[in-house]
Amino acid sequence: MSGLLNTSIARKIAMALSGLFLIIFLTQHFVINFTSVVSPENFNEISHFMGTNALVQFLLQPVLIFGVVFHFVMGFALELKNRQARNAKYAMYKGSANASWVSRNMIISGMVVLAFLGLHFYDFWVPEMVYKYIEFNPEDPARYFPELVHKFESPVRTGIYVVSFALLALHLWHGFQSAFQTMGVNNKYTPAIKTLGKTFAVVIPFGFVFIALFHHFNQF
Amino acid sequence: MNLKLKIWRQKDADSAGKMVDYEISDVSPDMSFLEMLDVLNEDLIAKGDDPVEFDHDCREGICGACSLQINGEPHGPDRGVTTCQLHMRKFKDGDTIYIEPFRAKAFPVVKDLIVDRSSFDRIQQAGGYISVNTSGNTIDANAIPVNKHDADKAFDAATCIGCGACVAACKNASAMLFTSAKVSQFALLPQGQVEATDRVMNMVRQMDLEGFGNCTNTGACEIECPKGISLENIARMNREYLAASLKG
Numbered sequence: 050m051s052g053l054l055n056t057s058i059a060r061k062i063a064m065a066l067s068g069l070f071l072i073i074f075l076t077q078h079f080v081i082n083f084t085s086v087v088s089p090e091n092f093n094e095i096s097h098f099m100g101t102n103a104l105v106q107f108l109l110q111p112v113l114i115f116g117v118v119f120h121f122v123m124g125f126a127l128e129l130k131n132r133q134a135r136n137a138k139y140a141m142y143k144g145s146a147n148a149s150w151v152s153r154n155m156i157i158s159g160m161v162v163l164a165f166l167g168l169h170f171y172d173f174w175v176p177e178m179v180y181k182y183i184e185f186n187p188e189d190p191a192r193y194f195p196e197l198v199h200k201f202e203s204p205v206r207t208g209i210y211v212v213s214f215a216l217l218a219l220h221l222w223h224g225f226q227s228a229f230q231t232m233g234v235n236n237k238y239t240p241a242i243k244t245l246g247k248t249f250a251v252v253i254p255f256g257f258v259f260i261a262l263f264h265h266f267n268q269f
Numbered sequence: 270m271n272l273k274l275k276i277w278r279q280k281d282a283d284s285a286g287k288m289v290d291y292e293i294s295d296v297s298p299d300m301s302f303l304e305m306l307d308v309l310n311e312d313l314i315a316k317g318d319d320p321v322e323f324d325h326d327c328r329e330g331i332c333g334a335c336s337l338q339i340n341g342e343p344h345g346p347d348r349g350v351t352t353c354q355l356h357m358r359k360f361k362d363g364d365t366i367y368i369e370p371f372r373a374k375a376f377p378v379v380k381d382l383i384v385d386r387s388s389f390d391r392i393q394q395a396g397g398y399i400s401v402n403t404s405g406n407t408i409d410a411n412a413i414p415v416n417k418h419d420a421d422k423a424f425d426a427a428t429c430i431g432c433g434a435c436v437a438a439c440k441n442a443s444a445m446l447f448t449s450a451k452v453s454q455f456a457l458l459p460q461g462q463v464e465a466t467d468r469v470m471n472m473v474r475q476m477d478l479e480g481f482g483n484c485t486n487t488g489a490c491e492i493e494c495p496k497g498i499s500l501e502n503i504a505r506m507n508r509e510y511l512a513a514s515l516k517g
Contacts, residue, residue: 056473057483058510127483131441134482136374140288141367143341144440148487153440155485227486233511235504
């Protein structure tokens with residue numbers, strides 16, 4: 050296979066594939082988190098499985114981290130190259146006349162989501178790694194739900210989550226259907242893909258917002 | 270009507286340019302945009318100033334020579350037209366109109382509003398052709414059956430006039446709509462299959478070498494294209510590229 054990542058289209062296809070991979074991850078993450086609203090016991094059970102299963106921990110987790118890092122690094126690399134392609138700016142440029150704000154500002158929504166991921170890793174992933182692989186604490190299958198609820202005590206942190214997921218919604222609003230276009234899918238199914246993408250962009254991020262607000266307000 | 274014009278003036282490719290203010294009066298709403306510039310130039314010449322240089326040729330929307338970023342949009346605010354087909358009735362008395370060259374690293378300014386679009390020619394030369402035996406055993410193109418749907422799509426792609434509005438409109442100065450139209454017009458036809466693999470690889474490589482940006486699917490190019498070239502062509506080019514990559 051020639052042309053691996055050395056042309057604009059190859060880089061775009063890699064970007065689309067990593068984006069679609071992250072969309073799949075986001076879906077399963079949402080489904081698991083949503084169980085915390087319905088059944089704390091089920092949430093603990095699933096989280097315990099995900100936190101202790103060797104396949105998840107030592108294969109899927111590194112693949113996921115690679116996917117996230119790749120998507121962001123490639124996103125920045127493409128943005129840099131795109132900025133270089135217009136070395137002199139227009140005195141007047143009416144971008145809104147022919148393209149939506151979300152499609153023109155994927156780098157902004159992406160950077161907010163990246164900043165959020167930093168907080169998210171600090172909140173959940175780092176303590177989890179310390180708990181399991183540095184302090185070697187004994188596994189407690191019932192610890193996950195209280196840990197989750199505790200994180201949403203702070204109104205500031207909950208607010209940051211809400212804003213970040215709103216930006217993720219904007220990112221997905223364009224990104225979902227854009228990934229299919231990049232993969233060469235533009236046919237009679239495209240209107241359905243666009244509708245599915247916009248539905249996904251609303252349901253999943255605002256589903257996460259609902260979970261955060263549910264646990265925040267349930268504590269009072 | 271009376272108008273204020275802000276026009277990019279640049280002596281040559283090596284000089285720095287700047288926006289210069291002009292005023293023009295008694296503009297007829299029936300004039301084309303280029304005719305309005307002709308009148309301005311006559312005034313400038315009469316005053317002993319340098320006329321504003323701009324590209325034009327057929328003045329009927331088929332050659333792709335006229336360019337111009339007008340009030341922030343390639344070919345101005347109208348849809349499906351080139352600058353020569355834009356009429357002054359689209360503006361109001363007292364309007365201020367920004368007139369700039371198409372901006373892209375791969376479209377360097379030659380003088381004033383004229384840019385060098387030969388990067389498009391080099392993309393064409395890299396693969397925008399088919400091999401046909403013309404020495405004694407020529408096959409009539411009409412003897413090769415072509416599906417009507419494919420013929421229509423190929424014709425739609427072939428209506429690209431290579432004006433560069435797609436590049437000018439794209440926030441990334443990407444040339445993927447142009448390149449994909451030139452790939453598609455052959456990819457859809459039986460005559461284009463012989464060089465299909467090399468064509469897409471070579472044209473994309475040349476497009477990258479010229480310094481155009483990457484497509485981020487904003488769709489601005491499709492909206493601003495005077496010939497209505499569809500984003501379907503970019504998806505087709507991506508498929509062609511994927512297939513060619515897998516063939517090796």
